[in-house]
Amino acid sequence: MITSLSDLEGIKGEYFYHLFSCSTRLWLYHRNVSGSPSNEHVLIGKYVDGSSFPREREKLVIEGICSIDFIRNEQGVQVHEVKKGRGDDIAQEMQVQYYMYVLGRVFSKEVSGFLHYPMKKEVREVKLDKEKVLNSIVEIRRITSSSCPPPQRKPICRGCSYAEVCWS
Template identity: 30%
Template sequence: MPVFSELPRIGGTLVWYCLICKRQVWLISHGVEADKEDEFLKLGRLIDESSYERVRHSVSFGDSKFDLLKEEKGVLVIGEIKKSSRSIEAARLQLAHYLYELAKSGIAARGELLFPEERRREDVSITEDLQSKLDEIYIEIKDIVVSSCPPKVQECKYCKHCAYKELCWS
């Protein structure tokens, strides 16, 4: 079992991947980078950079990076941009993670999931149920990260467009 000098830092990306692919959680947390030339990653970056241009982008807070940050009527709003709603539950929990981290620091905020290609948005607020679910996810992430090897490859609906597919399936 690997020994870390500190507990793994859990940001929104690890929360997202914990719901998509446990293997990616391990790979990311161990510094294995995805294929930077992957067309789907490039498309995601382009959508993120070219959408909502009048709002502050890529704001770091602790171990997380919010896609958008704005203020509406005195309320802090955190936005998460996704190219589609295909993984909406993972997106909700990623955004809920950001809101939970802010709440732990005494900062009240609300969240917006944004799907510019679908011209759709969804409001997200932190609830006790979401907090409990996130607490379970954090434990799962820590268990995955301290494992000496990545979880076995398991094919799922996301594998086809995954930037790690060559690593897992070659």
């Protein structure tokens, strides 16, 4: 049960992305295992992250929980997350849903969320499903406290920075 924000300490937004894309990646990330820093997808992601929305890019950091690309306060609090491309839609959405859930608790009000794809000039609204977020937290805790889930080949392995860890 989540009674205060401190109960979420150590559960970062990226955990949600990894949970819905690859549980092996979630486990490795949780153990601070580094992927390849020269991975092309990682480098493009960093470039897009650093070059988009320069006037608005003041990250909101809640230590150990959230590092949100930027927020706006227009018709309520809005979470904005920038991605290089539409990868796994559910994984990206769940990361934003978690941020919405956390900020909802911080501000005690409804929070809206948006995913931005600057390279495609697209923006997508995300809806919060609190129950799905809470169930995901349980699953994240289960996976990160168990032994490493064996890697399973999937299309995203080709661009994954952990490919060498899993497959060499």
